[in-house]
Amino acid sequence: MYVAVKGGEQAIENAHTWLAEERRGDVTVPELSVAQIREQMALAVNRVMAEGSLFDPDLAALAIKQSRGDLIEAIFLIRAYRTTLPRFGVSAPIDTETMACDRRISATFKDVPGGQILGPTFDYTHRLIDFKLAADGEVDAVPERPADHTTMPRVADFLNREGLIEEAPQVDTEPRDLTREPLEMPADRALRLQALARADEGFTLSLAYSTQRGYARNHAFVGELRIGTVDVQMDIPELGFAIDIGEITVTECESVNQFTGSKTEPPQFTRGYGLVFGQTERKAISMALVDRAMRWEELGEDNVGAPVQDAEFVLYHADNIQATGFLEHIKLPHYVDFQSELELVRKLRRDVHRAQSQEAAE
Amino acid sequence: MEEQTAPRQDRQAWMGLLAKAGQGQAAQLLDAAVTRPAFTWLRPPELGSVMVRGRASGTGAPFNLGEMTVTRCALRLDCGTVGHAYIQGRNKADAEAAAITDALMQTEQASAVREQVLNPLEQARSAAKGSRAAKAAATKVDFFTLVRGDD
Structure with a gap:
């Protein structure tokens, strides 16, 4: 009872x-x-x-x-x-080509116009604990140099000129929004990108790593990685024109992937895309690799059964709030559930015991 | 489609500048410049969000990247001029200052407001951006060839 x-x-x-x-x-x-x-x-x-x-x-x-x-x-x-905020509207798509870059590197083209801008990076540090930081917060004056480029052209555009990379022509379809409707399969690329942009960094990193190690391998290079600020513009209905409503920092990664061709596509380089709020380059690179791997169907590649190719698996497990919500709820009281399980196990044990006693008696 | 008139572009520019101003900056400059005019709210300051979009591969189909916080309001000065504000973040006082500035920019006080509110905001912004760009430029890699092998 x-x-x-x-x-x-x-x-x-x-x-x-x-x-x-x-x-x-x-x-x-x-x-x-x-x-x-x-x-x-x-x-x-x-x-x-x-x-x-x-x-x-x-x-x-x-x-x-x-x-x-x-x-x-x-x-x-x-x-x-x-969830408590009323939504005023949606912005025009941000134009990352106009980004004021703190950092912009390409691992594929040394002499990219605009140059390799390292920015405030951990790269090339020795990863030794700096005990000086425990003592004081003094910082050196940062060297400056006249900036010669106001905008940085996209690295992918150079490959585009030879037709060696797939193009990303502008289309203006209205994207689905997983904050407004349940995430349902099949998910098109726009919906996948939204889910990945807010996905858990660790999960996205591990999936990206799995593609590098050979699960749906697609041999990615970082064609371009840029971090900086972009303006956000929105149409204001009561004014009848668009204004900048703010400025955000984002990290963008364009992966360039070897592609030997398929039934539908010629040999060329293909692209994966990562775009994430803030300075978040590990996440942005991971996102680009996972995005590319999930495009197997569209590019006519084989499904080799790799976890990262399974969009349903990836998208339904990438959100750490959904994951932790379900995981952590099992520590909350389950007294009723458990009591019924307890009754069941006791009954099963009684049945087994009875059967054994009967066997022994015969 | 409506024509992109010069006054409209001007208004777009100052509204954008006010949207991106640092916390309290516009209010401080405004109060130093003018006595705030009386007004009535058409829409009292309200916090909300805007869904920011990106494009796949930077140029392709749009997708929903995530939201940002925005504060908006609208007011009418006693002379009938209407001021609007949509600013980044969650700050009702800043939205009010931005909407008053927007309204005053449509009155005969425009030149004083431009000089004492908008120009300093613009200067602060371009100085900050210039400094970051100069620091970034100093981290640009200069490649040089060590040895060019022929075999």
Whole structure:
């Protein structure tokens, strides 16, 4: 028999009070401000914006503070907040060619017009712990040099001139939006890109890595990687014209992939695309590789049964909020479910025991 | 289709500048420049989001990248001039300052507001962008050939 119970209100309240104290930590250590997190934990802030799917650095920094640095919990907070906002509209597609680049590199063309701009990168550092950072926050003056290019041409355009790479002609279809309708298969590329842009970085990285190791191998190069700011423009109906409503930082990666041709396509280079909020290059490169792998059908490639080729598997498991929601709910009370399982196991044991006793008696 | 008139382009430019201004900047400059005029709200400041779109491979079909926060409002000065604001982030006071600035730019106070509000915002923005571009340029790789092998 099951008896309904309730309780735990006081325990829950006390747990949350203690959580607040633990969040603050040792009170003799100065408290972190939201601005400090925004400025000094910027890459964590960027990840929370990307996977929270909401560009707002102050809000992401606050979420990180509230979640004690648990980024998935912070992403959860951002997603929940997002649902409270009325949507004013949709922007015109951002023009990444006009990006004010902090960083822009190509692994395929050394002498790309505009040059190889390294930007503030961890690349080429020695990955040695810098104990000086524990002592002081002094920084050297940053060298400057007159900037000669205001916009950077796309690397893919150079290959395009010889017809060696597939083109990406502009079309203006209205994309589906997984925040407005359930994610249903088959998912076209636009829907896949939306899902990947907010997908868990670790999951996306591992899938991309699996393609490099040979599961649906497509031999990717980073044709171009750029990080910088772009204007966001939207039509304002009451004005009858478009204005810039803001400026966001994004990371864009265009992968260039060897392609020996298929039933429908000639030998050429193909492309994968990554575009992610903030300075998030590991995620953007991963996204490009996964995007390319999921295009197997459209390009007439074989399905070799690799996990990354299974769009349904990838898209239904890439969202860390859905994943953690389902995973973590199993730690919440399941007393009723478990009680029925307990009854079942006891009954099965009784049956087995009875059968064994009967066998022994015969 | 309506013609892209010069006044409209001008208004697009200042509204965009106000949308991208740092927190509190426009309000501070506005209060230093003028006494705020009386107004009535047509739409009180409201927080919301805009879905930002990208294009596959930069140039192809559009897709939904993610949202950004936006604050908007609209007001009417006593003279009847209407000011609008759509600004990035969540700040009602900044949206109000932006809408007042937009309205004043359509009155005879336009030149004073341009000089004391818009121009300083523009200068601050281009200085910040210029500095980042110059730092980026200093990280540009200069390749040189060490040895050119012939065999």
